[in-house]
Amino acid sequence: MRLCANSISVVYIFMEVKAKTLFNRRKMAHLLNDFSSGPLEIYRKKATFDWKKMKIFLDTEEIIEYQNELYEELKHHPILFSKPSSLDEEKRISSLRIFILNSIKQLSPFSNLNNLPKLVTNLVTLFQLDSATYAKYILASMMFPGALQSLGTTRHTDNLDKATQLEILGAYCLTEIGHGSNAKCIQTTATYDAKTQEFILNTPNFEAAKCWAGLLSQLATHAVVYAQVRTSDGTNHSLHPFLVNIRDPKTMQPYAGVIVGDMGEKIGLNGLDNGFLIFKNYRIPRTCLLNKTGDVSEDGQYVTPHRNPNKRYGASLGVLSAGRVSITSVSASNAAHALSIAIRYAAVRKQFGPEDSEEVSILEYQSHQHRLIPFLSVAYVLKIFGKFLMTTHYGFIIDATFGTGSDGNLLTDLGIELHAVSSASKPVSSWVVRDAVQECREACAGHGYLKAAGIGDIRNDHDANSTYEGENHVLIQQTSNWLLKFWPPILQGQTISSPLKSIDFLTNCLEILKTRCVVDNVDDFITPNNICNMYQWLTCYLLKISYEKCENLMKLEKLDSFWAKNESQVYYCKTLAVAYIQHFMIQRMLTTICEATDPQIKSVLTRLLSLYGIWSLEKHISTFYQGGYASGPLFARLIQDSLLKLCKSLKNDAVALVDVIAPPDFLIKSVLGQSDGMVYKHLEAAMVQAPGALERPKWWKEIVQLKNNTKSKL
Incomplete structure (x- = not known):
C-alpha cells in the first residue's frame, strides 16, 4: 500500500511539473513567436539556452507584452514606415510622425512615471523605428517641457501645459557657433530695460549665433534660449535661460529681430531640423526669464536662491542630464541592431572550407568570432547597464521634483554620483558602439556597404552620440575630476x-x-x-x-x-x-x-x-x-x-543571443539581418525591385551622343 501511495505521489508530481512546463511554454509562445525555419535554424538548435527564457529574464513578461502591444499600435500608422524621396520630404515626414507618436497613449512620457521600465522601452523602440523621429519626439515631448518644468516657476505654467500637449513646439538653444562645451563663455546677451520691463536679446557676432538646436529650423515657435543677463547697473549676472517666442504660430514666420535658418545637410539624422538663431535687438517681456535659479525684479534688481554662483549655474544646466543618460541605452540599441545583422549574416554566409568538403559559415572562423563576439558582449553589458542607469536617473528626477520623503543629503549625493557615472558612461558607450557598428559593416564585406544592408544608416545616425549632450573628451573629465577628490x-x-x-x-x-x-x-x-x-x-x-x-x-x-x-x-x-x-x-x-x-x-x-x-x-x-x-x-x-x-x-550561442536583443523584422530594416535568415532571397528582391534597377538611365541619350561625337573626331 505504501509503495502504491508513493508511486501515485511521484506520478502526481510528474504530471504537475509537466503541466506547469506546458503552461510556461504556451505562455512564452503567446509572448514570443517562434522563428520560421531557414538557414539560421542550424545555429539556433546549437544554442545552450532558451532564448525566450533569456528575453523574459532580461525584460520581464510585463514589458514584453507591453512592447508587443506597442509594436502593433505602430503598425497601424503607415507614415511611420514610409521612405522619403528627398531631404525636405524626410524632414516633413519626421515632423508629421511626432504628432502621430503623440497621439499614442502608451508613448506619453508622463503616463509611465510609475513604471520606469516602460519609459525605457518606449525610448528604445522609438529609436529603432527612426532615430531622427526619436530625437524630434524626445525634444518636443520631454526636453522642452522638462526645461520649463525644471527651470521655470508658476508664471510659466500655461506654456508648460501647452508644451506637454505639443500645442507649442520648442527648441533648446544653448550651444553657439563659437562655444559649446564651455557654456560659461556663451555670448548671447539679455539686457534688462527697467523702463519697459523687457529684456533685449542680442547676438553680438556670428560666433554667438545659437546653433544645432533640434526643431529650430522649421518647427519651433518657441525656444529656451540661454543668454548672459545684464541689469541696468551694468552688472553681468552670467548665464540664464529664457522662454522666447521666435515665430508667429499662425504663419510660422520669424518675428522681426529674429533670424532663423537651417544648419544644412548632415552625415545622418537628416529628418531632424537642426537650426541656427540670431537676435537683433529683440525685446521680450521680463517674465520670459525662467526664474527658478535667478530672477530680475521689475525695477531691475537681481535675486537668486543660490549663494554659490556655481551651484546656480549647475542647476540651470541640469536639464541636459536626461539626454546624456539615455545615450547609453541608445548606444546599446544601435549595437544590438548592427550585431543582429552582422551575426545572422555571418551564420548564413559560407566561404571556403577543408579540401573536398562543403563550405563553412564564416562564423566558424576564429578571426570572425574575434571581430564580432566581443561586441556582442558589449551589447549585453550596455543593455543591462543602460536600463539600470535610466531607471535610476528618472527615479531620482521624480524624487527631486515631486519629493517622496528621501533624505536631502542622500539625494544630493546620488545626483552627484549619477552625474559622474553618466559623464563616463555616455562617452565609453558611444565610443565602443561606434567601433562595433563599423566592425559589423566591414564584417558583412561588400554586401554590408549596400544601403539595403542597413548598417550604414546605423553608423551615420550613431555618430552624433559622440558629440551631442556633451563632447566625449570634455565630458569624461568631469568623472575623473570627481574621482580625484x-x-x-x-x-x-x-x-x-x-x-x-x-x-x-x-x-x-x-x-x-x-x-x-x-x-x-x-x-x-x-x-x-x-x-x-x-x-x-x-x-x-x-x-x-x-x-x-x-x-x-x-x-x-x-x-x-x-x-x-x-x-x-x-x-x-x-x-x-x-x-x-x-x-x-x-x-x-x-x-x-x-x-x-x-x-x-x-x-x-x-x-x-x-x-x-x-x-x-x-x-x-x-x-x-x-x-x-x-x-x-x-x-x-x-x-x-x-x-x-x-x-x-x-x-x-551567438545567433540565439542576437535573437534576444534584435529588433523585430519590421524595424530591423536590413536585407542581411531578417530573422528568417533568407539573406540571398531578400538581397535579390532589393536589387531587382529598386526603382530603375533594370532600366536604362534617363540620360542614356547623352552618353550615346558623347560616344558618337568621340567617334566622329577620330
Whole structure:
C-alpha cells in the first residue's frame, strides 16, 4: 500500500511539473513567436539556452507584452514606415510622425512615471523605428517641457501645459557657433530695460549665433534660449535661460529681430531640423526669464536662491542630464541592431572550407568570432547597464521634483554620483558602439556597404552620440575630476561610500594596490571575481598615478590646476574614468546574473560578462605591467587565451543571443539581418525591385551622343 501511495505521489508530481512546463511554454509562445525555419535554424538548435527564457529574464513578461502591444499600435500608422524621396520630404515626414507618436497613449512620457521600465522601452523602440523621429519626439515631448518644468516657476505654467500637449513646439538653444562645451563663455546677451520691463536679446557676432538646436529650423515657435543677463547697473549676472517666442504660430514666420535658418545637410539624422538663431535687438517681456535659479525684479534688481554662483549655474544646466543618460541605452540599441545583422549574416554566409568538403559559415572562423563576439558582449553589458542607469536617473528626477520623503543629503549625493557615472558612461558607450557598428559593416564585406544592408544608416545616425549632450573628451573629465577628490581621504584611511556603491571598494584602495596577479590558468582567470579584482586594482592604480601626476605638475612645473589637469588627461585621468565605468558596468551585470535562477541563462551571461571584462582589460595591459600587477609573459598570454576561448565558447550561442536583443523584422530594416535568415532571397528582391534597377538611365541619350561625337573626331 505504501509503495502504491508513493508511486501515485511521484506520478502526481510528474504530471504537475509537466503541466506547469506546458503552461510556461504556451505562455512564452503567446509572448514570443517562434522563428520560421531557414538557414539560421542550424545555429539556433546549437544554442545552450532558451532564448525566450533569456528575453523574459532580461525584460520581464510585463514589458514584453507591453512592447508587443506597442509594436502593433505602430503598425497601424503607415507614415511611420514610409521612405522619403528627398531631404525636405524626410524632414516633413519626421515632423508629421511626432504628432502621430503623440497621439499614442502608451508613448506619453508622463503616463509611465510609475513604471520606469516602460519609459525605457518606449525610448528604445522609438529609436529603432527612426532615430531622427526619436530625437524630434524626445525634444518636443520631454526636453522642452522638462526645461520649463525644471527651470521655470508658476508664471510659466500655461506654456508648460501647452508644451506637454505639443500645442507649442520648442527648441533648446544653448550651444553657439563659437562655444559649446564651455557654456560659461556663451555670448548671447539679455539686457534688462527697467523702463519697459523687457529684456533685449542680442547676438553680438556670428560666433554667438545659437546653433544645432533640434526643431529650430522649421518647427519651433518657441525656444529656451540661454543668454548672459545684464541689469541696468551694468552688472553681468552670467548665464540664464529664457522662454522666447521666435515665430508667429499662425504663419510660422520669424518675428522681426529674429533670424532663423537651417544648419544644412548632415552625415545622418537628416529628418531632424537642426537650426541656427540670431537676435537683433529683440525685446521680450521680463517674465520670459525662467526664474527658478535667478530672477530680475521689475525695477531691475537681481535675486537668486543660490549663494554659490556655481551651484546656480549647475542647476540651470541640469536639464541636459536626461539626454546624456539615455545615450547609453541608445548606444546599446544601435549595437544590438548592427550585431543582429552582422551575426545572422555571418551564420548564413559560407566561404571556403577543408579540401573536398562543403563550405563553412564564416562564423566558424576564429578571426570572425574575434571581430564580432566581443561586441556582442558589449551589447549585453550596455543593455543591462543602460536600463539600470535610466531607471535610476528618472527615479531620482521624480524624487527631486515631486519629493517622496528621501533624505536631502542622500539625494544630493546620488545626483552627484549619477552625474559622474553618466559623464563616463555616455562617452565609453558611444565610443565602443561606434567601433562595433563599423566592425559589423566591414564584417558583412561588400554586401554590408549596400544601403539595403542597413548598417550604414546605423553608423551615420550613431555618430552624433559622440558629440551631442556633451563632447566625449570634455565630458569624461568631469568623472575623473570627481574621482580625484577621493585620493586624499583614502590616504587618511577614511571610509569611501556612495549611494550607488560605484566607489565603495576605494575604502580598501591601499590594500588593493598591494595585490599581484597570482592566477596561472585560463579557467580561474576568466571568473567574474578575478576580473573584478583586476579592475579594482586598475582603478586604484590609475587614481593614484593620476592624482600624483597632477600634484607633480603643480608643484614641480608650477602649473595651475587648470593646466595640470589638462596635461594629465592622456594615459592618466581619461583612462581612470574609462576603467572606473567599465568596472561599474561589470558590477551591475554581475548583480543581474546573480538574480538568474536558470543555470543555462546564468552560464551564458557569465561568459558574456567574462568576455567583456577580458576584452576591455586587454586595452589596459601595459598599465598592469607598468604598475607591477603583472610580470613576465604569462599575464599577456592568459588575456589572449581567455579571449579566444570565450569567443569560441559563445559561437554556437551567438545567433540565439542576437535573437534576444534584435529588433523585430519590421524595424530591423536590413536585407542581411531578417530573422528568417533568407539573406540571398531578400538581397535579390532589393536589387531587382529598386526603382530603375533594370532600366536604362534617363540620360542614356547623352552618353550615346558623347560616344558618337568621340567617334566622329577620330
